Amino acid sequence: MRRILLRAAFALALLAGPAMAQTAPVPQPLGDRGQPDAAELEMRALLRGEPIHGRISIPDAKAANLIQPEGREWRAFHNRTLAWVGGIAVLGMLGLLALFFLVRGRIRLGEGWSGRTLLRFNLLERANHWMVASCFIILALSGLNLTFGRHLLLPLTGPEAFTAISAAGKLAHNFLAFPFTLGLVLMLLLWVRDNIPDRTDVTWVKAGGGFLSGHHPKAGRFNAGQKMVFWITVLGGGLVAASGYVLIFPFTVVDIAGQQLAHIVHSLLAVLMIAAMLAHIYIGSLGMEGAFAAMGSGRVDYNWAKEHHALWVEEELARARQQVVPPPGAKAAGAD
């Protein structure tokens, strides 16, 4: 009898247990009390710009970020800041160049062609220049495509063709980075000697390069404008290349925040470089008579050289005179 009563009581207790739990709320686990909730943690992460980071049991360590709010800033940069900066830099420079062409026209040779030429860039210098230049043009176009293509090119080509173009562009972008960087190193070695800023650059800059006056300040092998192009290419290009390699090899050097930063540095410097190179291309071809030959055949007209690089011509002539050694026993003209 006692046994049956005990059993009945036990059964009653079993039945009553869940029923009681349903009516009275269980207190929050002790450790959870006073802890921030999801929305609060997300807000804090956003304000601090730091991810909500945890522990994960899979090998993929980067998956341990629960939420990374910096993505929002990167999106704003890519879709707004970069589009505006890039658009203004490229279109603005094209506009300026068009205006300059309309006002100033093609810069002509003051004294006309002399018919005599002298070597300005040897084969190695020219080959290296065109390697860097051709890489740069493809890198620039495929890079611009990633930001502007979906607005400008996609409506014209349709999605499939646009993907084919962009995929090829991405491949080219990744692989041409290597010859581009090699060319930059060679450029630095070949031309750094003649690109150290000196006193002639001050007068050149003061005279505005003679672009508007038509009076060309004296310059050595490279004038201040060309030196600027050189340093923009070597330093800017070097930084763009370095930040690009970080992105080609994801997670080998930096984490996701580092990749976002690398992309920002890479793209901003790149669009500014594109603007600078547009000016370089203009003045080296359409903008100035006699300039293209320097990188074309490598030989420039004597009058062009005297006009734009008077000090360099003097140096070259002095060197040439030293090299001309009369054969032994030769008599100067009119000596006899």
Added chain:
Amino acid sequence: MARMKFLCDSDRCIECNACVTACKNENEVPWGINRRRVVTIGDGKPGERSISMACMHCTDAPCAAVCPVVCFYTTADAIVLHDKDLCIGCGYCFYACPFGAPQYPRVGNFGGRGKMDKCTYCAGGPQQDNSAVEYMQYGSNRIAEGKLPLCAEMCSTKALLAGDGEIIASIYKERVQRRGYGSGAWGWRTAYREELPA
């Protein structure tokens, strides 16, 4: 139409990783890719909690906003999907995504990451519903069969909820009311600009 969302009730999640396994198995997810993962924050400290996280199928999705080739699209159920035939594997969606959802079959391979892969809410992709090619590219399409994502369907503690946002929010609110506490809907503020008061 429904507005599909995920909600992880971290007061119930026991970090069993069954959702991860279910997802991998149901969708034949390639090696090295986890469309769903369980992150434990404050591990071993008071307030430790585990949260199952995958693509949240955001409102105004950042991945779609930054994609250079516009390969993302949103279904009538507000599920964010992408077309692998258009993806060029540039990595931009990965930079922008707050939840680390986009992943690539290859890393550290000269930028040749391959086509991006992410949670499809078990809704496949742009191919013919439940075709072999859809399964190969994107995994299973349970939504087309009238079913919900398998991760949530087989969650043992019903911590992970999937379904129409309003319905799962009301289930969660009811739970919080009954038990007297709750840590909120993880990721909702970021993904949907919405908060579920605990």
